[in-house]
């Protein structure tokens with residue numbers, strides 16, 4: 056398995072590093088860390104910002120037109136497609152990406168563990184977005200039935216699994232989180 | 235209805251669920267440049283000239299490359315070398331890339347791409363396969379005198395005469411559409427010039443060895459000068475061979491020219507525009523039956539669209555040929571298939587590989603014949619299905635494995651309650667404003683390549699001094715779980731917990747070419763090679779330690795111990811350490827060669843495949859007569875996989891395949907028009923979403939296969955090849971309307 060290392064992240068190309076005195080557009084919080092945003096970064100999509108500026112490549116680009124959900128992150132508790140969101144729209148907000156879901160000690164979130172246990176992962180490209188959509192769902196509804204799970208995940212395409220075991224995983228996670 | 239599953243094993247699940255698995259586009263390297271393709275404006279044109287001077291002068295640009303910059307071969311292909319890696323002279327489809335723009339950033343490369351100027355003489359495209367093969371049609375096949383890209387046939391008995399004497403002849407014509415693989419990860423590649431003079435490729439691909447051939451051809455270098463390293467792949471489904479390999483080759487060209495790492499990542503529109511599709515087929519079936527339902531004769535004609543290049547069309551067609559009568563025995567068969575070259579985006583390998591198209595026709599013909607003869611769909615299938623020790627239409631005797639077609643069909647009939655539900659189908663009369671129907675289909679699928687290719691694969695087991703084990707095998711992980719299956723097989727063979735084993739990342743420089751991860755051969759061939767390597771290792775260890783452990787033949791590897799039952803034994807670690815003490819490496823190379831197969835091109839007769847997977851699937855649907863919308867209510871499946879090595883993942887393959895088939899049946903449409911795709915992103919090309927899909931149930935039937943070293947066969951493609959006709963049969967039973975064309979569209983007028 057390839058694990059992204061800090062060195063990897065640091066090598067991300069800041070698209071306009073060192074330019075002008077355009078100044079700061081504001082700040083946002085990503086996975087609990089406050090980030091100052093420069094003017095030119097505020098014009099990027101949140102997806103570009105996460106991947107290219109912060110090196111958080113867990114958020115994926117599957118279509119760039121808002122159709123596949125691979126780029127889903129959670130903003131102030133709501134699922135959001137980062138490919139259709141400008142950084143300027145989330146200034147002052149709290150963004151959680153797949154990298155921010157696990158505990159600081161690396162312990163997996165129950166949703167993550169349930170995806171593993173239920174066999175909900177194949178190629179894994181949809182997985183970060185699916186997990187984040189499931190996270191947003193369980194924040195607002197701790198006991199969704201299978202139909203509600205299917206509805207909540209319908210913004211996220213998966214071509215590998217046929218969704219059956221993903222729905223199983225979210226059901227399992229909900230039960231585990233209710234304790 | 236959630237199936238009870240044992241916990242799944244995957245070596246990559248933790249990294250993937252943390253967002254830490256590195257796909258090609260996630261790789262970042264110091265000094266890495268970015269390439270983007272520049273597409274033609276045309277569908278068909280000649281006298282192509284590409285002016286890159288303005289693009290070369292743009293800010294940040296490092297190079298703009300065209301066919302003129304290619305040191306090796308411009309055109310390549312798996313069978314025929316007709317796919318231009320950069321357009322040269324002519325334009326044959328809208329997916330052709332006329333130049334590659336490379337810059338410090340992707341943004342700069344995109345800006346430069348817009349400055350490339352293309353001159354050419356536009357020609358009217360040929361997009362209909364029938365017209366392409368008509369006399370006098372413009373020749374669009376590269377290097378050809380006509381547009382016939384391939385042909386195949388079956389000749390068994392005198393089909394015309396036998397047909398004339400049948401009680402009933404069903405004469406039906408069907409069509410299937412081009413389908414996008416829609417792997418969630420678009421193509422991406424990173425090429426890295428290494429200090430040792432080797433060009434390293436990491437990329438999203440399905441077949442590292444095939445990729446290496448494309449790269450070496452384009453650069454004009456030897457295979458040993460290119461190392462393709464396994465990279466986490468975001469799905470393939472057959473679709474990440476030719477095009478994905480060429481994406482790697484183009485990145486390699488730029489890296490070679492610039493002496494820097496270069497990344498080339500496709501956006502979704504480019505992926506749609508350039509990557510190959512499932513072959514659209516037109517199929518005419520004339521099948522004759524006697525009154526009791528025995529299928530006695532078939533005359534079959536198929537025409538398929540190969541698009542702009544040949545790719546693997548002959549192999550796809552060959553499977554359609556060998557399996558042209560579905561899983562049925564018919565005494566007299568004449569079958570002809572032709573493939574036409576056109577100016578459509580080309581067609582190639584896609585999960586199912588020539589079988590879904592055929593099954594769509596055959597499994598509807600069976601239901602049609604059953605109704606006309608007053609038989610049930612089950613009776614007519616039982617009567618004609620291939621049987622234990624019986625023959626296939628290619629003259630192969632099925633006597634080397636359990637022929638379980640009846641068993642899988644009975645399983646689905648039982649699980650789904652098919653018979654009771656069949657009796658309540660609406661047949662055009664709505665109840666409570668809905669039309670209800672159930673339908674099923676059965677199939678047999680030849681495992682692995684069959685007589686279409688040389689079939690062998692290798693694996694390496696390398697035991698470390700502390701008893702931990704490194705495994706390598708020449709079957710690539712596309713996301714389906716191939717590596718995990720290989721690890722589980724090795725763990726079982728060696729009697730070790732799977733935690734003791736690590737699957738090393740494959741590279742084309744470390745293991746011999748084991749063939750592509752296609753044809754549902756990952757488990758049977760890759761897993762088979764692992765089992766062979768493990769057995770070779772056990773033989774070596776038992777023989778080396780015979781003075782301590784006694785008769786090598788009696789030695790077992792179980793529960794972490796090595797020894798004969800009742801005799802002296804060593805722990806695994808002790809045994810390994812004794813091997814090193816004796817200066818004998820506990821290392822083994824294993825090969826699995828597929829059992830022999832045969833084929834006569836002239837008659838279409840032979841032992842086509844060394845074994846078969848037997849399958850049945852059923853669908854329940856509800857149709858809204860006001861809109862014609864088909865809603866899936868439940869999906870059922872049973873597959874004889876031989877042996878399920880990793881059952882939750884086997885089920886996952888089944889579910890995923892069924893949903894892809896449901897998409898093909900009901901939704902997926904590239905809307906081609908004059909050689910241009912109408913739908914080229916996932917907003918308009920609709921694939922199934924979670925809410926479109928009902929609960930599914932799949933029962934795994936296990937008759938271990940003696941032809942397979944592990945007893946396992948496979949599931950990848952059986953899962954996708956028969957749900958479309960099951961849905962079509964269900965729609966018929968609901969509405970009384972026979973849908974012969976894919977995707978299924980019901981006209982509400984007709985439902986009134």
Ligand code: FES
Pocket residue numbers: 115116117118119120121122123124125126127136137138139
């Ligand atoms: S990448 Fe954002 S929805 Fe597809």
Ligand code: FES
Pocket residue numbers: 175176177178179180181182212213214215216418468469713
């Ligand atoms: S696991 Fe591959 S797209 Fe969902």
